[in-house]
Amino acid sequence: MLMNARRLFDGMRAGRLDAIVATMPENVTYASGFWAMSQWIRRGPQAYVLTPAPDRGEPVVIASSGLIDLAADPDVWVKDILRFGKFVIERIPAVRLDSHDERIAELMAQEDEGEAVGALVKAIKMRGLAQARIGVDEIGILPQYWDRLAEALPDATLVRAADVFRHARAVKTAEEIRRLRRSAQIADLSIQSALAIAREGASEMDLARAFHTRTITEGGLPVLGCIGVGVRSAMTNVQPSENKLKRGDVIRFDVGGRYRHYRADIARNGVVGEPDAKLARYHQAIRAGLDRAIGMIRPGVRAADVFEASVETVRREGIPHYQRSHVGHGIGLDGYDAPNIAPSSPDVFEEGMVICVETPYYEMGFAGLQVEDTLVVTADGVDSFMVSGTELRIV
């Protein structure tokens, strides 16, 4: 199971919620295992998961009929599914079906609930929650649909509850950690493939193609590919162009894909030929800041303290004017989960959090330097997911 049920229920209790409804794609997958594809690749398509508090009944998935094969996937652990919308899948009665197709047939044989909100209202009433206090993830539901939900449930209290999911998602389950480890490693291997073809005359697009091709070969899907060389490496969100590598150019990767829906986000630098003194010193400084942060992280430590120590280390080790808004963040189904490693962050590290730690430095006309590792917080420190080291790779 992907969901950290204990933590979600703790959050629901703190918010006095009798039930919670997932509406954004990350939360729908998290609360059920249902990967509602159209919702992931577009804005607007609706899918929901109703999760009652303990002893208030079993969860219910609300899925459009066009996605019923995904709702029937063996990875979906929620068994009660309501479907809505017209969709046609034929079946010749005499033909023997496999178990997945049998499940599809079973779900298609259920009544068509018409549309998404009607199906959600039915699920809520089925669970006896028409007078309950219900948290609704406000990010994925269309506002018109929220209004109609409120009208259809005049005796219920609806409260915005995306933060309850965000809180729960911060501490990962074993299955999430497995997927995130693999996702980070695919990104790391993909950087190695890009570095393997990096030489004078290769373009950013050449590096990106090598990167993404490796990601796909390893079973991942491309998402984020900020790959820039030379002065372009200083552009925060640089998108690969036909710009070609020259002697002395820095290469910056801030990259990551998805593996079984879980994100990666890591960063590394290379350089064509020997680095000059400034580059070597600055890069050593950001590595020291990263190491300082990673060395401090363990359960009970405040994220804000890690931020201060990390920035201070970068300054002392070679970039006296170093400033930064944050030096890391959680990662999971979303690229930025809690916690946030920032000066004003109230977050405290807990065992099972999966964290991206990073100390980027962008200087226009010079280069963008960035090292970013992903790791899981253990009982007494961290366990890194990385395959490669953070050294400046000379190509």
Added chain:
Amino acid sequence: MLMNARRLFDGMRAGRLDAIVATMPENVTYASGFWAMSQWIRRGPQAYVLTPAPDRGEPVVIASSGLIDLAADPDVWVKDILRFGKFVIERIPAVRLDSHDERIAELMAQEDEGEAVGALVKAIKMRGLAQARIGVDEIGILPQYWDRLAEALPDATLVRAADVFRHARAVKTAEEIRRLRRSAQIADLSIQSALAIAREGASEMDLARAFHTRTITEGGLPVLGCIGVGVRSAMTNVQPSENKLKRGDVIRFDVGGRYRHYRADIARNGVVGEPDAKLARYHQAIRAGLDRAIGMIRPGVRAADVFEASVETVRREGIPHYQRSHVGHGIGLDGYDAPNIAPSSPDVFEEGMVICVETPYYEMGFAGLQVEDTLVVTADGVDSFMVSGTELRIV
């Protein structure tokens, strides 16, 4: 310019809007050229474009400081930009910058507006619209932010306006058509690469890797990859597995990536060895239905009439029980733009619409058959984007 300004302004006039605010990533890019990356790959990050009605002033982009290099991109045609949030990009004063970096420096030198809604309120007041009737795309703005916008503008009237953008986006500009043509062709070429390795013993994942690798080689990015073989091809949203091709298996591709942010969505079938009589007849029938639809499409024709004729043709040509919810849809920055080719659709084809036409047939225990072409509506018919034909490809 991506935006069809005439059509957007027509829609604003029809809704008596003095201005319109884009909030979902597709509409932000559409109204400005600004590709607000974090908003595309996550849910929650905010970016806006305020577009006043003609004679009410120039548009304004609201961008987080962390995306300022993308807001400074030469592809962004909106010149007034407000930025919000702390972010650090260094600059050594003596160093000469290129024009893109100069633009970044210029934008970073502007005041930090603090947060997204405050910046949007400032833009609205700058344009003298504090008492205006303002359409707001309700899909990308967080509900809390909508509430704060309403509080900060007590004399303005805010109305939901995502449909105004949807209406405008249905008729493409020349630049959109160029990108969509290339996007469709990349998907088509990628199917050819996957078919080139299709043989007994190859897995769905092997086909997917070949498909996505070609997409990347051609400069696209993977999005949608429903690739299934044998009885699995009948699963609507089949995700590639280690399931291997056997003699007689049907291969179904329902696939497409992005090229410069524009989506592709096409479908083709293959078969390992000679098809049996049922497969050959059924596939011929869905091709006939597709051809019938494509042959009818021209400006002024009703989408509902095309639907009826297409389904009727499939029935007559070999699948007497054929039923379907729709036989196509528009495509653009979003995978499902207007129009919708469905029985109850009020849509009428117009020159410049880019359409995916499809006649899928899913039969559990047998196969999924699907042909889907992408084309642009011209003054007197259509111009297809496809490179390959729709014949059942024998491998």
